[in-house]
Amino acid sequence: MNEIISSVMSTMVPTSSMVGMWVYIGAILVTIVAVFWIFGHRVEMNVSTMVLGLVTYFVFDAVLLNMFFDNLVVGTFSAGLYDTVTSNPTAFVFYYSFTRGIFYLLGMYVCSRMSMRMDTCGGGCAMGIGWIAGFGIMNQSQGAWTVLQTWRSALAVNKNGGSLGYLELMRSEGAAEENIAEAAVAVDKLVKTDISYYLVSTLETLLLLGTLFAMAVIIHLAVTRRAPKTYLIVAIVLFVVAMVPTSLYLSAILTSRVVYDILLALVCGGCIALAAVLGKKYMNRPMEW
Numbered sequence: 001m002n003e004i005i006s007s008v009m010s011t012m013v014p015t016s017s018m019v020g021m022w023v024y025i026g027a028i029l030v031t032i033v034a035v036f037w038i039f040g041h042r043v044e045m046n047v048s049t050m051v052l053g054l055v056t057y058f059v060f061d062a063v064l065l066n067m068f069f070d071n072l073v074v075g076t077f078s079a080g081l082y083d084t085v086t087s088n089p090t091a092f093v094f095y096y097s098f099t100r101g102i103f104y105l106l107g108m109y110v111c112s113r114m115s116m117r118m119d120t121c122g123g124g125c126a127m128g129i130g131w132i133a134g135f136g137i138m139n140q141s142q143g144a145w146t147v148l149q150t151w152r153s154a155l156a157v158n159k160n161g162g163s164l165g166y167l168e169l170m171r172s173e174g175a176a177e178e179n180i181a182e183a184a185v186a187v188d189k190l191v192k193t194d195i196s197y198y199l200v201s202t203l204e205t206l207l208l209l210g211t212l213f214a215m216a217v218i219i220h221l222a223v224t225r226r227a228p229k230t231y232l233i234v235a236i237v238l239f240v241v242a243m244v245p246t247s248l249y250l251s252a253i254l255t256s257r258v259v260y261d262i263l264l265a266l267v268c269g270g271c272i273a274l275a276a277v278l279g280k281k282y283m284n285r286p287m288e289w
Contacts, residue, residue: 011191012162013154020198021151025144027202028136031209036129043122043283045129049115053130053216056114058138060107065099066140089251096247101240107131108216109232112223121283124220124275128213135212142205147198154190163187200257207264211242214271217279225288227278238274242267 039045074082085095111127120126137144157166166187170180219235221227245263248254254263 011164012158013191014194016195017190017193017198018151018154020195021147021154023195024147024198024202024205025151028144028205028209031206032129032133032136035132035213039122039125039129043125044120045122045126046115046118046120047126048118049111049120049123049126050130050133052111052115053108053127054134055130056107056111057131057134060103060110061134062138062140065103069099069103089253092251093244093247093253096250097240097243100243100247101236104212104215105219105236105239108219109223112220116224116287119224119287121226121285123224124217124279124283125213127220128216131212131216132209136205136209142201142208150190153186157187157190163191200261204261204264207261207268208246210268211264211271214268214275215239215242217275218271221278221282226285227282231278234274238271242271 036050074085084091086092108127108131111130112123115123115127135143140146157163160166160169163184167180167184170183175183215235215238218227218231218238222229222231222235245254245260245267248263249257249260254260
């Protein structure tokens with residue numbers, strides 16, 4: 001443990017970085033409220049569908065995808081698949097894109113079906129608001145709640161005089177060597193992250209929220225048969241493709257963050273454009289069971 005701590009430079013988390021965290025959190029919350037206000041005045045929707053969208057996001061992302069599928073099925077019971085996914089970048093891209101795309105689509109499909117008895121023409125917008133609220137706040141890697149916990153960690157580091165003092169405190173409290181080693185890596189990354197990281201991350205998350213909202217509109221129109229049901233197949237392809245840029249970046253196949261952001265912008269723009277066209281053409285049509 002002494003070797004772990006002695007290898008860490010005592011560094012404070014920059015104030016600008018902590019400000020960047022709050023810019024991120026604020027931008028996410030403002031975006032959710034803004035989307036609710038804009039579409040709440042333009043299309044007919046039910047608050048119950050928004051709540052259902054939030055619930056289905058939590059169930060399909062946090063519970064079924066992350067806790068059950070990723071951690072239990074793959075991480076615990078499928079050692080071979082886990083090793084392949086974690087060691088082979090190409091396999092990771094296919095795994096990440098396919099699982100996220102399919103689970104998210106199934107979540108929106110189930111939400112659309114469950115809300116059909118109280119359906120309105122703006123049901124897709126309502127579901128989209130629920131989903132972007134869920135992703136924007138609760139996503140385990142990009143949610144505002146996760147960033148808030150990061151800010152609290154940064155506050156604790158600075159309160160204890162920097163990263164070295166923080167790790168010394170962990171040791172004095174009897175933390176295991178493995179936990180101290182993990183904390184040392186996390187704290188080292190934290191003190192080296194500046195405000196630009198959070199500003200760029202804010203843009204990326206907003207683009208993902210735009211993609212999710214657009215996909216909710218497309219899927220809702222297809223499920224309620226306002227739009228031709230073939231668009232559900234289109235949605236499957238779009239959802240998998242939408243996850244490709246992130247999977248490429250996480251796997252380090254794509255190393256340029258600029259290129260990553262451009263790909264996210266193209267995916268988001270394409271999904272929004274398709275949702276706008278379909279919404280204008282089909283949204284006001286009656287639902288077909």
